[in-house]
Amino acid sequence: MKLLAPLLLVAAAALLQGCEREPVRTVVVPPRPPTGFGQAPQAEPTPRVAAPQVAAPEVAAPSAPASGSAPVAVRDVGDPDGARILATRELVVPVVGVAPTALADHYDDARGKRVHEAIDIMAPEGRPVVAVDDGRIAKLFTSRGGGLTVYHFDAQGQLAYYYAHLQSYAPGLAEGANVRRGQLIGYVGSTGNANPAAPHLHFAVFRLGPQKNWWQGDAVNPYPALSQAAPAPAQVVAAASR
Numbered sequence: 001m002k003l004l005a006p007l008l009l010v011a012a013a014a015l016l017q018g019c020e021r022e023p024v025r026t027v028v029v030p031p032r033p034p035t036g037f038g039q040a041p042q043a044e045p046t047p048r049v050a051a052p053q054v055a056a057p058e059v060a061a062p063s064a065p066a067s068g069s070a071p072v073a074v075r076d077v078g079d080p081d082g083a084r085i086l087a088t089r090e091l092v093v094p095v096v097g098v099a100p101t102a103l104a105d106h107y108d109d110a111r112g113k114r115v116h117e118a119i120d121i122m123a124p125e126g127r128p129v130v131a132v133d134d135g136r137i138a139k140l141f142t143s144r145g146g147g148l149t150v151y152h153f154d155a156q157g158q159l160a161y162y163y164a165h166l167q168s169y170a171p172g173l174a175e176g177a178n179v180r181r182g183q184l185i186g187y188v189g190s191t192g193n194a195n196p197a198a199p200h201l202h203f204a205v206f207r208l209g210p211q212k213n214w215w216q217g218d219a220v221n222p223y224p225a226l227s228q229a230a231p232a233p234a235q236v237v238a239a240a241s242r
Ligand SMILES: [Zn+2]
Pocket: 036, 037, 038, 116, 118, 119, 120, 201, 202, 203
């Protein structure tokens, strides 16, 4: 019995030690390709997306209140104007079968020498990917890093939604086609630099510039909006053809 107290102390100390490590990094990192994707798609189609936002995390955070009920702790909302616009949108999670609560904030994660500025939604290969919002398909683009990608402009022409590493596009999906929120646009894959062992949707948002070019914009953290979005409809609607 005399030994018990010291043993308990040791056990308690061990627990505390474990706790101490937690606050260092609260982000849970799911299995994901080490190659990280941020580099290529942004290096090729959107070279200017990455640079400006890196500098303004703390300023941005308070200016983008979450519109939903539960406030989400976010380290970096990205472009403040874009974040404000995104917060007014009612989105659906872009991958069928993934709960909004299952998402994690990967926006500030390092990807090589760049910041990720996107979130990765892990899902089995072939899982339907749907439009998060109403709008139109601005560009179907194949890049080295992003593989098969979709650039989807919102209906107001303010934001672009970017879907990457797709296995394939939805049949009939075409540039210029109007899409509705929840409409099928493609399937989860690992094209580009994604690890085939960890298929996922790389999803990014950026605020379009005055030219409305699909390759230009200021990155916005999709996580606050998506974490409060509705789940994608289980029954996906086929893409419009025009
Ligand atoms: Zn990614």
